[in-house]
Amino acid sequence: xxxxxxxxxxxxxxxxxxxxxxxxxxxxxxxxxxxxxxxxxxxxxxxxxxxxxxxxxxxxxxxxxxxxxxxxxxxxxxxxxxxxxxxxxx
Numbered sequence: 001x002x003x004x005x006x007x008x009x010x011x012x013x014x015x016x017x018x019x020x021x022x023x024x025x026x027x028x029x030x031x032x033x034x035x036x037x038x039x040x041x042x043x044x045x046x047x048x049x050x051x052x053x054x055x056x057x058x059x060x061x062x063x064x065x066x067x068x069x070x071x072x073x074x075x076x077x078x079x080x081x082x083x084x085x086x087x088x089x090x
Contacts, residue, residue, distance in 0.1 A: 007047050016064040027063040048072055
């Protein structure tokens with residue numbers, strides 16, 4: 001994979017794998033930046049699966065690999081976190 005390809009146009013994922021000592025938090029930030037650049041309507045999970053295949057030679061415990069794997073997990077249904085509407089009845 002090289003900078004400018006269809007799945008990683010900015011080379012963000014590629015660079016994350018090159019950074020020695022990169023942290024999980026930094027990988028999540030890089031992933032978020034990547035995800036925000038994905039065109040609307042594109043199957044992001046399919047792209048993540050393809051990227052994981054491209055980097056299959058990287059260690060499974062690499063923070064970027066772990067971030068990508070986490071992105072494939074179903075987050076479940078949205079939950080209400082509170083707010084005025086939860087406290088005030090109509």
